[in-house]
Amino acid sequence: MRSTMASMAALPRPATLLASLGLSPGLRRSLARFGWAALSVGLFAGIWELLWAIGWADPKLLPPPHIFLGNIPDQARYFNTATRWQIGVNPADGPSPYEAVAMTIGATGLRVMVGLLIAATLSIAIGVLIRYFGLFEKLVLPTITLLSPVSPIAWLPVAIFIFGIGNAPAIFMVVIALFFHMVLSTISQIDNVSRAFINVARTMGASKRQIYARVIVPAILPQLLIVLRLNLFGAWMVVLVAESTGVGFGLGQVIMMARNTFNPSLVFFTIALIGLLGFLSDWLLRLVQKRVLYWVPETAGVLRGL
Amino acid sequence: MASDSYADWSSQDAVVCRGVGKTWAEGTARAHEALRGIDLDVAPGEFVVLLGPSGCGKSTLLYLIAGLERQTSGRIWAFRDPVEGPSPDRSLIFQETSLFPWLTVWQNVSFGLSIKGAPEAERRAVAREALARVGLSEAMDKRPDELSGGMRQRVAVARALAMRPKVLLMDEPFAALDVQTRAKMQDFLLDVWRDSGASVLFVTHHIDEAVALADRVVIFTARPGRIKSIIPVTLPRPRDPFAPESEALRRLLTEELRSEVDRAFAEQEALAAG
Ligand SMILES: Nc1ncnc2c1ncn2[C@@H]1O[C@H](COP(=O)(O)OP(=O)(O)O)[C@@H](O)[C@H]1O
Ligand SMILES: [Mg+2]
Numbered sequence: 001m002r003s004t005m006a007s008m009a010a011l012p013r014p015a016t017l018l019a020s021l022g023l024s025p026g027l028r029r030s031l032a033r034f035g036w037a038a039l040s041v042g043l044f045a046g047i048w049e050l051l052w053a054i055g056w057a058d059p060k061l062l063p064p065p066h067i068f069l070g071n072i073p074d075q076a077r078y079f080n081t082a083t084r085w086q087i088g089v090n091p092a093d094g095p096s097p098y099e100a101v102a103m104t105i106g107a108t109g110l111r112v113m114v115g116l117l118i119a120a121t122l123s124i125a126i127g128v129l130i131r132y133f134g135l136f137e138k139l140v141l142p143t144i145t146l147l148s149p150v151s152p153i154a155w156l157p158v159a160i161f162i163f164g165i166g167n168a169p170a171i172f173m174v175v176i177a178l179f180f181h182m183v184l185s186t187i188s189q190i191d192n193v194s195r196a197f198i199n200v201a202r203t204m205g206a207s208k209r210q211i212y213a214r215v216i217v218p219a220i221l222p223q224l225l226i227v228l229r230l231n232l233f234g235a236w237m238v239v240l241v242a243e244s245t246g247v248g249f250g251l252g253q254v255i256m257m258a259r260n261t262f263n264p265s266l267v268f269f270t271i272a273l274i275g276l277l278g279f280l281s282d283w284l285l286r287l288v289q290k291r292v293l294y295w296v297p298e299t300a301g302v303l304r305g306l
Numbered sequence: 307m308a309s310d311s312y313a314d315w316s317s318q319d320a321v322v323c324r325g326v327g328k329t330w331a332e333g334t335a336r337a338h339e340a341l342r343g344i345d346l347d348v349a350p351g352e353f354v355v356l357l358g359p360s361g362c363g364k365s366t367l368l369y370l371i372a373g374l375e376r377q378t379s380g381r382i383w384a385f386r387d388p389v390e391g392p393s394p395d396r397s398l399i400f401q402e403t404s405l406f407p408w409l410t411v412w413q414n415v416s417f418g419l420s421i422k423g424a425p426e427a428e429r430r431a432v433a434r435e436a437l438a439r440v441g442l443s444e445a446m447d448k449r450p451d452e453l454s455g456g457m458r459q460r461v462a463v464a465r466a467l468a469m470r471p472k473v474l475l476m477d478e479p480f481a482a483l484d485v486q487t488r489a490k491m492q493d494f495l496l497d498v499w500r501d502s503g504a505s506v507l508f509v510t511h512h513i514d515e516a517v518a519l520a521d522r523v524v525i526f527t528a529r530p531g532r533i534k535s536i537i538p539v540t541l542p543r544p545r546d547p548f549a550p551e552s553e554a555l556r557r558l559l560t561e562e563l564r565s566e567v568d569r570a571f572a573e574q575e576a577l578a579a580g
Binding site: 033100194197199200201203204205206210213214218219295296 | 372373374392393394396397398400402404406407418419420421422449451465469497
């Protein structure tokens, strides 16, 4: 508690603080952003700690951060990666608690990323095909439109029927959760491509295939990457649901176990992990976006100036 | 208007329109007539300015001549060939920026060649030459969003020139520019036009622009657009915008346009009210 308050006191004006150190503006800006993020989280945690200190937050139900983050090795013990309880395997063998945490995070993160990649590729391809071939549209689009409002949760049994347990059903869930929306979004992006772009290509003698490959696809990519980023958090949500139904190990499985064994500390510890991972993966995708879409100007600065 | 009696048209003119009309969304409830009975000849190397109130169908006519849309009546030829679709011979330059933001300037300029699968060395050479003609050699490797509005339109002109078109169709290309830049762009366009020998059909609603540029000014009526009058301009170039002859021409064009603008306004008000 005391340490949280102390760090809060040191942080309030990161921007001016950093300005005096003579750092480059870019570095200063990202450090400042990081400072504000830390301050925001610190504020939230501080209120929680305060509620605990005055006895309003029951530590058995709402253990404050210093409790659930206080003993990480203790928490990590619960991140069992499967094989240790199998017959013939010595429980003392297998990965150390920290390795198990890393493996659990890796497994869940990989499912999210692979699912995202498959969903993006598949839905862009299908969306483009739908606009390219009239017959394909007539055959496929109505079904996609009908299925898109179905909650991904409804697909969970299907995932288990088809794929059993393991990585496949979790990845399938991520793909399903994103696919329909992204197909429809691809189509509407295609319809919104500037007429002038298409007409320029037409006057230069481009064929339909060339117009799609060289004008329409690059023109819709920026918006689609934004859609992908918006869906990233959705992917994190469904992957937990999928994992909580016994697909082996994963963060969702840990949460489910924590619920079943009534371990609020473990729940909050895992939530903190997931939050951090979601944040990191969004940052990663933003880096990808900047590299792939070098031509898209940043608009955030304009908004910040308001 | 008669249309098929012109099937054996044999004029050498760059563009010939006979009885051209366009009704958008024809046969539906939303049908509306944008153009009616347009007869227009454009000689090779001629600079024709189309002037009219906004919404009178000037852009529509350019789209028809470019072959991007089909007329609903009448016929259009370009150098004796009936216009049936887009052709690199007829380049259209749009009002809004139409440069591809994901390509560099030189890649934009040589886009037409890359469509044909030309090798990079050739594309670069053609782009370099076209950019030199618009005075932007040093912008080869820039991206469109690094350029000013005027520079972007010059790149768009370079891209059109790279196709070696016989007809340049320009749809209010300088409308988004400030007055000083626009004046410079007009001078620059006249140079390019003289070098290229192409015919130019230039749409504007600025009377000053017509006075500065035109060999002939075609004045449109309010919607549906018809040709109200065609005014030849014999002033020598370079033109002094303050010379008495320019003033007289400006006054004449203003008079011709005024009643049409009034009519267009009245119609829009009626539409809004009804
Ligand atoms: N693609 C289109 N579909 C339907 N109507 C159109 C289309 N383009 C233009 N129009 C209509 O045709 C009329 C003439 O438009 P336009 O040629 O753009 O006029 P101008 O260029 O002279 O301002 C307007 O009423 C406009 O709404
Ligand atoms: Mg127009």
